[in-house]
Amino acid sequence: MADTAARLYLITPVLEDSSFAPQLSEACGTGAVAAILLRLAPADERTLTNQVKALAPAAQEHGAAVIVTTDAKADLATIAARGGADGVHIAGDPSLVRELRERLKAERALGVGAIRTKDDAMTFGEAGVDYLLFGEPRPDGSLPSLESVVERAAWWAEIFETPCVAYAPSLEAIEPLAATNAEFVALGDAVWSHPNGPAAAVKAAAEILERQEASR
Template identity: 85%
Template sequence: MADTAARLYLITPVLEDSSFAPRLAEACGAGSVAAVLLRLAPADERSLINLVKALAPAAQEHGAAVLVSSDGKADLANVAARGGADGVHVPGDPALVRELRERLKSERAVGVGAIRTKDDAMTLGEAGADYLLFGEPRPDGSLPSLESVVERASWWAEIFETPCVAYAPSLDAVEPLAATNAEFVALGDAVWTHAEGPAAAVKAAAEILERQEATR
């Protein structure tokens, strides 16, 4: 069981260039952001490395770890290492997770999403994942029900040591997900499309998490 408040994990839109850096800096500058997942559009390896070099400092300078993902064929481990990211994030493939764990050793994190079943989650945890992400949008943009994500995160957080991240499609979902004892609550569009800007969204989410901790 987690004995501290869940921390924030931000997921960017799919990025093709470095123009997102100011918004990323604004969000992370609001404080309380533990990690950021840079979702990179498919490109050649050199372009992805340069993009990570341009974007990562906007988060890292505010104390957030930066992970990278991409649906392309580029070598993510190489992109992360040469681009200066803190880790990689991949879909739930145990063989891939084991390979990345072997290559990255303990120097960089390996995060996993797109997890379908509880059995898959356990297999991925055993394969060496540093965290599991539950409830993020599917490739077609649809979302699992909030109830199912709460159930899955609660189950995982109660039994397993490997941290989990629970995806909140809205700020309203932050409180019930934090109550699962998940170590991290992830936010995507809820931050980037917030009417008052990313910093306001991050501050609002952080306040919810602080209130949640105070009631434990």
């Protein structure tokens, strides 16, 4: 079981260029963000690599790890290495997980999402991923129920060593997800669309996590 407060993992909108860097810097400048998942729009490998080079420092200079993902038929391991990212994230595909784990070795993190079943989750854990993401928006934008994500994260956190990330669709969802002992809570639109800006959202989220930890 986690003996420290869950940490924040932010997920960007799908990015088509490097203009999102100021928002990344503002969010990560709080010092409360453990990792950022850069969702890159499909493009050729060189374009994607250059995007990572332009965006990653905005998060990394504030201590946040940068993980990259894209729906493009591109070599994520090469893009991460050349772009200076700290890891890659893919949708559930056991054969690709094993291939990437072999190529990335221990140099870069490997995360997996779009996990449909508990059996799938265990398969990915055995394949050596560094974290599993539960509850993120589906390709059509719909979300699984918060109750189902709480149940899945609590099950995983209680039994398995591999860290998990539980997606919170709103700031209000952070508390029940953190109570599962998930190592990370993920936020997307709740941060980027916050009326007072990304930094205010991250600070509010961090305060919720600290309160939740203190109440244990």
